[in-house]
Amino acid sequence: MGTGDIAIPAFQSLIDSEYNLLGLVTQPDKPVGRKQLLTPPKIKELALQHDLPVWQPEKAKSKAFLTELEALAPDIIIVMAYGQILTQRLIDIPTNAIINVHASLLPLYRGASCIQGPIADGHDQTGVTIMHVVKALDAGDIILQRTTPISPEDTGGSVHDRLAEQTPDALLEALAQLSSGTATRTPQIEEDSTYAPKLLRNDGELDFSRSATELERLIRAYHPWPGTFFPYTDKKGKTKRLKVFPPVSVHSTSHPIGQPLIEDNKLLIGCGDNSTLELTLVQPEGSKAMPASDFLKGNPFG
C-alpha cells in the first residue's frame, strides 16, 4: 500500500523480487495541476505496466474494500507513504505481518513531514525505519533502521530521493528476516518520540524574527515542498508572495528584522538573533524563478 513517489523504488524492487505480489493499494486519482486534471499516482502507472491489480478505495476502512482484501489473504502487507490511517481490522488481515516503511529514525518525527523535520532542526542524520504497524501512528515495534547523513547542502528533495533509493535494500532485508522468522522487534521509546505534522503551503511563510541559521535550514528542508516565501509589496502596491529557493547564506550582521535591503547588488533580509539572510534565488508571483540580482533590477523594494 503506497501513494507517494518515495515508495516507487521500493515497489519496483518488490516487482523485481521473488515475492508473489498480490497488487497495489493506492489513493484514488485526484484532480491536479492548473486545469485540475484527474491524475493517477505515478506508482499506479508502474503497477499497471506490470499487470498488477490496483485498488483505490476512497476510504481504506470501507467494508467493501476490507472484505476484498481479506479474500486475498495476504501473508504480508507493506505500507509506505499511503496517506490514510489504517483500521485495526485491516491491520489484522495479513497472516504474517503488516509493516510500514517510514522516512525517519523513529521514534523521532512520527507523522507526515518526517523528511523535512530533521533538516529543519539541524540534525546531522536521518534514515528509514521499517516497523510493524499498530493502530497508533508510526508507533509499532521496529524491525530495522538505515541511516543517512544530512549534509549542509541537503534539501528536502535530495534527502527524499536518497531515502527512496535506500529503501529497497532495507525492505528486502526486513522481508527476508520476516519470512525466515529471524526478525527482531524493538519497541520504540515513547518518551523520545516527536511528531512532525503534515505541512501545508502556508507553513512555508518565513518568520524573520527567527535566526538566519534556523531559516536557512528551513528553506532547505522545505524545498521543493511546500516551499518557502514571504509577502512583499510590488510596484503597483499589490501584496504578493516572493518564493525563496536554496541556497541562501547566513551573515552575522544586524539589520532591522524582516526588512529587505539591497547592498552591493545583493538581497539581504534582517533576521532575529542579530543575523542576516542573503537570498540568491527568488520567484515573484506570476513570474519564473530568477537570481536575486535579476529581481532587484526591475523590482526595487520601496
Added chain:
RNA sequence: CGCGGGAUGGAGCAGCCAGGUAGCUCGUCAGGCUCAUAACCUGAAGGUCAGAGGUUCAAAUCCUCUUCCCGUAA
C-alpha cells in the same frame, strides 16, 4: 472555460487607463581613464513590442480570438 498574474533588444522591468520618435537598470562589444580592476567616463550594436484579425490618418497602447509561461489549488 476553477481562481489569479504575465509575455516589450541577452537579463529584470517601465510605457498601456487618457493611441502619434522604443525608455530604465544591467549585460555584451569598442574606445578612454588607471599600476590595475568586477570600479569610473564615452560611444556602439541588438527589439516583426508572443501570434492572428479588427477599429483608426496612425496601435506596444483600444476591441476580438489564439498560443505559451507562472502563482494558487495537496
